[in-house]
Each structure stands twice: as C-alpha cells, then as structure tokens.
Amino acid sequence: MAGTATGDRAHLPILIIGSGSAGLALAQGLHKAGIECIVFEKNASQHRGRDWNMGLHWGAPALKSLMPDDWWDRIQSVQVDPHVPTKELDTLKWLKGDSGETMAAFTFGPFYRLRRSKLRDLLSQDLDIQYSKHLVDITYSDDKQSVTAHFADGSTSTGSILIGADGARSSVRHLLLGPTHGSITKLPYAATFVQRKFPTEQALHLRSFHPLFLASAHPSNTFAFFGMQDAPSPTDPSSWTFFFYISWASSLDEQEATRDWTDAQRLAQQKELAKDFCDPWKSAYEWTPDDAPVWYMGLTSWDPGAEGHAWDNHDGRVTLVGDACHPMTYQRGQGLNHSVTDAGKLRDAIVRIGEGGDRKDVVDAFEEEMVKRGGMEVRDGNANTGMLHDWEKVRLSPLFRKGMSKSEG
Template sequence: MEGTTAAGGPRLPILIVGSGSTGLALAQGLRKAGIKCIVFEKNASQHRERDWNMGLHWGAPVLKSLMPDGWWDRIQSVQVDPHVPTKEEDTLTWLQGDTGEVMAAFTFGPFYRLRRSKLRDLLSEGLDIEYDKRLENITYAEDGQSVTAHFADGTTATGSMLVGADGARSSTRQVLLGPDVGAINHLPYAATFVQQRFSKEQALYLRSFHPLFLAGAHPSNTFAFFGMHDAADPDDPSSWTFFFYISWRSSLEEQEATKDWTDAQRLAQQKELSKPFCDPWKSAYEWTPDDAPVWHLGLTEWDPGREGHRWDNHNGLVTMVGDAVHPMTYQRGQGLNHAVTDAGKLRDALVQIQEGGDRAALITAFEDEVIKRGGTEVRDCTANTTLLHDWERVKQSPFFTKGMKKNET
C-alpha cells in the first residue's frame, strides 16, 4: 500500500511537523489510506503542563473520516465529561455579564467538547512519532522529488513532502516566509485562564448554569467563558475541574509591561475583573484560592490571505495545515473544525497524488481552498473578538449573529 517511486524504490514518507491535534489527525488519515508518514514533535514528550478543551461541531464528520474504522466510538471517552452522551442538539446560552439575563441562545449540534490532552493521546496510537525534534530549516532535492527537514539537534529526515502542523507560532511558517512575515500577529486583547476544583456544593451550584459551557459579555467591555474541563468522577462533584476566563482589551504596551507578572498577580487581576459579574463567574472567582495556578495569553492571529503571505510550496513539496496556516482567536470556537477540515482535504489530495495525480497542481489547489476558507475565518474571528469587547457593538459580532455556525465561503 505504501507504493513505490518512479525508480522502483520505496516511496519516501510524508514528514509531519507537529504532534498537535491537526498533525495527529492527518497522520491517522494517511495511515488509514496506506500512506507512510512520520510525525516530529519539538517537545520531549506528548504531555505538557497546559491542557485545555476545544469545541468540535461541523468538523466532526471529517475527523471521523480520518480515524481508523471503529475509533469514532471512542470519541465519547475524550470529552470533558465522558459520562454524559453527546446530545444531537445542545444550546449555548449567552448571558449579560452583570445581570445574568439571557441575551441569546444558539441551538446546534451535535457538539463535542474535547479535552486536548485526551484527544492527542487517542490520535497518537499506532503512529511513528519522534520527540525533541525542533525544525530549523527545510531543503529541497535538485530533482524536485524529496524534501529534507533539518532539526535543532543536528539530525535530518527526508520525505516525499513536508507538512507544517506546528501550531500558531509555526517554525515551518517562519522557515517558508522568514521570521518577520511568518511571525504571529499580536492583538490588543488578553485573557487569563483558570482551571479549578471546588467543594461538592460549590461544584453542583456552578454546574447548574449549564453542564458544559456558558458565555457572557459585560457592559465593562469584557467577555467571559465558563465550562467543564474534566468530570473525573460523575458521582463526586469535588473531582470536577472547571475552566473559566475573562478576556479584556489589553494594549500591546500593557502586555509587554506585565509579561513577568506572577500567577498571583494574574489571578488578582481576574478577580478584580470578575467583581461586577453575575454568577457563575462571580462566585467561581471568589471561591478560587489566591495562590491557584493560572496561565495567561495575549491573543494572536495570522491571516494567510493577506498580501505577501503566500508561501512557495516548491511544486507541492511543502505545505501547512491548522494553526500553522490560519491561527485565529478562539471566542467563536472554530479552530479545531477548520484544522481537521484541512487535514481531511490534504489527505484527499495526497491519496490522489499517490494514485498518479499532479502533485504541484493538487497541493496548490488544496492551499487555495485553505487560504480562502481559513483566511476568511481568521478575519471574522478577529472582528468577532473586537466586537465582543465593545458593549455598544457586541450584538453585531459574528458570535452573536452566527453562533457557532460554519462560515460559508
């Protein structure tokens, strides 16, 4: 099934840089199609300190198509609450942050809220993954038939194609476009994330607002999210971990000035922002210990449709998927759906190439679609973030007007 080259030798593998959800989903899709691939991850292991959760909805059929037969039955096990079956339809409620009044309710589905670490563990099974491999450079064979990845540890790997799936601060993108054009774009918005357990009574109260997720906008020009991250034991609410944040307009100067803040300073700032909020945010922050660990993030994006952002794919030898090509702000919950769609479309193109299709034409057509679809979403998400933090215009935001629906391009 792995095929041969025109010279009769074994076909070189596809090199996938990055073992996030996108790279792993693509690798599983290629394995399913009988196309050899190797995944390279810059970190020393699969597990990192930070874990978060992601919404999967219109992209679900694509992820299912990439997984080995029968694996989709396991998707329940990687959800934030694996004990509650996914509903065919669910409702995301949007509250006015100061009064608790329902501003809007979006019904859609099925909606999967997946823990990133558990999804990665599932998608890692059966793959060839090499760790501690940080990409530094890419070179191309003179005959145009292979590409070589050069890693920081001095090693190299040669394949029939290289796919950058290495996230928002993609090394692949910076190699292809240079450190300036390929650098992530910092936005004047920030958020500090809290993951916290509470007492049984507190947990039951907080979860009574919605079993999985809740959003809110406040007249103070802040946006808030509250949701479940891990329902370890369904019968022990004190084992549940909640995930919540308040985001606000934060100038790049403020972000630079506070870059060395401690967790305690970050949390104190969040607690101050939460004081005018209704529940569940007000109580959740009051009940969070002052020394609780948090993590802070300035919002970023990179628009592949912007002039000067088109890269040279060297006649189809190199391309990018997921956050490497269209990192977007997260308040509209579209990132994972676009990422797995990229993986599915690239899998389809690689199958056609395997069957004798024109590599350069197929990869360029793949990129054209990704840039149009993903670039539109990047711009929409950035506009959405801007509007969510402007109370006078919040109801004009794509989140408010479209909910979680897919953009039509």
C-alpha cells in the same frame, strides 16, 4: 508513498512537523490510507503542563473520516465529561455579564467538547512519532523529488512532502516566509485562564448553570467563558475541574508592561473584573484562592490571505495545516473544526498524488481552498473578538449573528 506514484518519491514517507490535533489527525488519515508518514514533535513527550478543551461540531465528519472506522465510538471518552452523552442538538447560552439574563441561545449539534490531551492521546496510537525533534531548516532536492527536514540535534529526515502542523508559532511557516511575514500577529486583547476544583456544594452550584459550557459579554467591554475541563466521576462533584476566564481589551503596550506579572497579580486582576459579573463567574473567582495557579495569554492570529503571506510550496513539497496556517482567536470555537478539515482535505490530496496526480497542481488546489476558508475565518474571528469587547457592537458580532456555524464566503 503508497499507490501508483513512480520514481524515488514512491519510497519516501510524508513528514509531519508537529503532533498537535491537526498533525495527528492527518497522520491517522494517511495511516488509514496505507501511506507511510512520520510525525516529528519538538517536545520530549506528548504530555505538557497546560491542557485545555476545544469544541468540535461541523468538523466532526472530517475527523471521523481520518480515524480508523471502529474508533469513532471512543470520541465520547475524550470529552470533558465522558459521562454526559452527546446530544444531537445542544444549546449554548450567552448571558449578559452583569445581570445574568439570557442575551441569546444558539442551538446546534452534535457538539463535542474535547479535552486536548485526551484527543492527542487517542490520535497518537499506532503512529511513528519521534520526540525532541526541533526543526531548524528545510532543504529541497535539485531533482524536485524530495524534501529534507533538519533538526537541532543534528539529525535529518527526507520525505516526499513536508507538512507544517506545528501550531500558531510554526517553525515551518517561519522558514517559508521569514520573521517579518511568518511571525504571529499580536492582538490588543488578553485573557487569564483558571482551572480549578471546588468542594461539592460549590461545584454543584457552579455547574447548575450549564453542564458543559457558558459564555457571557459584559457592558464593561469584557467577555467571559465558563465550562468543564474534566469530570472523572459523575458522583463526586469535588473531582470536577472547571475551566474559566475573563478576557479584556489590552493594548500591546500594556501586554509588554505586564509581561513579568506573577500568577497572583494575574489572578487579582481577574478577581477585580469578576466582582461586577453574575454567577457562575462571580462565585468561582471568589472561591478561587489568591495563590491559585493561572495562565495568561495575549490573543494572536495570522491571516494566510494577507499580503506577503503566500508561501512557495516548492513544487508541492511543503505546505501548512491547522494553526500553522490560520491561527485564529477562540471565542467562536472554530479552530479545531478548520484544523481537522485541513487534515481531511490534505489526506485526500495526497491520495490523489499517489494515484498519479501532479503533485504541484494538487497541492496548489489544496492550498487555495484552505487559505480562502481559513483566512476568512481568521478575519471573521478577529472582527468577532473586537466586537465582543465593545458592548455597543456585541450584537453585531459573528458569534451573536451566526452562533458556532462556519463562516461562508
């Protein structure tokens, strides 16, 4: 580690497990601070089959602080439509799903709608990333100076601190807490996602409701989102890819019973739900071919503040960030903001350790703040998801009451 740390720990890198947004943002922040780190990714490459987009708003200053000083201007290039300048203030319209009337409109900003794959490509630059590294064990030196990651290919790597940034089903969290307390919590809600291009006339109609994003709650106790995923050409609407879904209350028994459904069955279910929706959902689903690919996901979360969820950080040698620590439901767009905030605060903590701060004390303080902040958002998110799928409670939901603002204790 760079700085004035003493002993063997001064020569050991920081080990980051996972190359998602949180892990890469942290790695960039450490690189910027002159602190050696290595990122380990279980997949064979950075690019995966599925891509989606994420909202960045109150967390933007944290991400900016982690990136090289001259990179922030490039954030426009990773947006779902790089040709639409980010507004200082923008409005998220929320429609009544059956009639299309505006239920609410939240003004906030600046708001960035980022493609996950593009953000990861940007944040991957100039880093030491090792692929096909599936973590299977973590061991700790008797002198309390180091931690070693053990991978499925038989290789190991030793560092001063190991950070689990490996997503909602974190291997690091499982190793720290075991399968009972470390496993993700399944929620009784589900969604099926569609990404689709349309002919020019159809694309122009669908985008006329909002250039980037739109939400809806329906009296049938369903929730929906519609927005852009990719707009490579501002003059060719047929090149635009839209991203949309309808989510619904789905018991765990139902999720298990339908686990082997085909894409065609998933899409047919969505099309049936969309029949009673206003546009753009009604038309988008009508215009989507019955054999179009989709992806389905039951909603999940994990509350770091719940009983039994406190982990041993082994004298400050292991911790968690992002979805590895507080995976949350997505209807209020908070996940990326908390993840990059974690990364910024942990970067600052590691700098303090390098300057002579007691590692355990510093990491304990970092975790205390993160668990309080992230845990509150997980609980808020779970309540929000439940209320958005209960028409009688929609107007009581955190999304309706607070919009996209951060939950405050």
